[in-house]
Amino acid sequence: xxxxxxxxxxxxxxxxxxxxxxxxxxxxxxxxxxxxxxxxxxxxxxxxxxxxxxxxxxxxxxxxxxxxxxxxxxxxxxxxxxxxxxxxxxxxxxxxxxxxxxxxxxxxxxxxxxxxxxxxxxxxxxxxxxxxxxxxxxxxxxxxxxxxxxxxxxxxxxxxxxxxxxxxxxxxxxxxxxxxxxxxxxxxxxxxxxxxxxxxxxxxxxxxxxxxxxxxxxxxxxxxxxxxxxxxxxxxxxxxxxxxxxxxxxxxxxxxxxxxxxxxxxxxxxxxxxxxxxxxxxxxxxxxxxxxxxxxxxxxxxxxxxxxxxxxxxxxxxxxxxxxxxxxxxxxxxxxxxxxxxxxxxxxxxxxxxxxxx
DNA sequence: TTAGGGTTAG
Numbered sequence: 001x002x003x004x005x006x007x008x009x010x011x012x013x014x015x016x017x018x019x020x021x022x023x024x025x026x027x028x029x030x031x032x033x034x035x036x037x038x039x040x041x042x043x044x045x046x047x048x049x050x051x052x053x054x055x056x057x058x059x060x061x062x063x064x065x066x067x068x069x070x071x072x073x074x075x076x077x078x079x080x081x082x083x084x085x086x087x088x089x090x091x092x093x094x095x096x097x098x099x100x101x102x103x104x105x106x107x108x109x110x111x112x113x114x115x116x117x118x119x120x121x122x123x124x125x126x127x128x129x130x131x132x133x134x135x136x137x138x139x140x141x142x143x144x145x146x147x148x149x150x151x152x153x154x155x156x157x158x159x160x161x162x163x164x165x166x167x168x169x170x171x172x173x174x175x176x177x178x179x180x181x182x183x184x185x186x187x188x189x190x191x192x193x194x195x196x197x198x199x200x201x202x203x204x205x206x207x208x209x210x211x212x213x214x215x216x217x218x219x220x221x222x223x224x225x226x227x228x229x230x231x232x233x234x235x236x237x238x239x240x241x242x243x244x245x246x247x248x249x250x251x252x253x254x255x256x257x258x259x260x261x262x263x264x265x266x267x268x269x270x271x272x273x274x275x276x277x278x279x280x281x282x283x284x285x286x287x288x289x290x291x292x293x294x295x296x297x298x299x300x301x302x303x304x305x306x307x308x309x310x311x312x313x314x315x316x317x318x319x320x321x322x323x324x325x326x327x328x329x330x331x332x333x334x335x336x337x338x339x340x341x342x343x344x345x346x347x348x349x350x351x352x353x354x355x356x357x358x
Numbered sequence: 359t360t361a362g363g364g365t366t367a368g
Binding site: 014015016017018019021022050051052053054055056057058059100101102103104105106107108109112135136137138139140141143144170171172173174175176179206207208210211213214240241242243244245246247248249250252253275276277278279280281283284311312313314316317320346348349351352 | 360363364365366
């Protein structure tokens with residue numbers, strides 16, 4: 001590509017190199033060896049990496065779980081033992097850009113995702129000591145990691161202090177907190193927060209209610225979940241694909257499979273198209289109801305439409321249903337059909353089949 | 359839109 005740019009008499013810029021780095025690092029396959037070539041090319045052009053280059057690398061390190069390398073980059077203590085660290089070395093030599101709030105938020109997010117409160121706190125403290133002003137994007141992963149470590153009161157206090165710190169909370173940070181509360185079994189508190197967040201000027205949206213709905217089902221509060229849906233419909237709050245999937249999964253996982261099909265009907269009436277998760281929940285519900293023939297027909301219809309491609313989860317549920325309703329011989333026949341179509345079983349599929357034998 | 363945060367399934 002760079003040769004083509006030069007053919008037109010143009011010189012690649014740092015911005016173009018950054019785009020290339022971001023693209024290489026965004027791929028699932030490890031492309032660190034190519035990054036070296038990109039760097040050499042940059043140097044050959046007399047271009048210096050900038051703060052964007054630095055943060056693109058940090059993002060990739062965090063995304064790949066190379067938090068130690070990312071931290072070494074942060075404190076300027078790169079070694080040379082791993083490929084990531086080698087890249088850090090290069091960065092340390094070439095780029096003396098001070099870290100900005102984006103870099104810190106990337107790191108805090110990396111630690112939060114791993115549930116590492118100590119790592120996230122160290123980065124946070126470093127940021128504060130370096131007099132970098134945090135904003136809501138850095139606060140959000142801190143709330144997340146506090147919740148993951150069952151420090152719900154501290155998470156709430158952090159949000160509450162944001163206003164005094166001149167950084168008002170937004171809907172995203174409340175969604176993060178509500179999710180943390182629900183995962184911690186504190187669904188009543190989560191409901192209270194949904195009411196309370198409006199005092200901070202944040203209006204609960206569909207994503208907020210989806211989290212709450214998921215939480216209500218997780219503590220078997222079916223009635224409250226139904227009341228919530230009814231209330232949202234009355235208030236004309238948009239119910240999206242995730243809302244319906246959450247609702248259907250909530251019913252199917254608590255033995256109320258007939259209700260799943262009613263919700264599916266409402267979903268179609270409201271013009272919301274199903275996705276792979278919807279298909280899985282429906283197949284699971286039909287299988288649990290013993291309506292295996294209907295499940296097979298449903299799956300065939302979906303496959304014929306070519307809009308959706310049922311995955312191994314849907315097929316595993318169906319196999320499990322066939323085992324229970326039609327017997328293991330029929331399940332083996334279906335398994336062979338799957339294999340012929342190039343759909344290969346995983347450990348959960350075999351687990352279901354083995355149980356069918358017992 | 360050159361870099362940073364949030365949702366559902368066996």
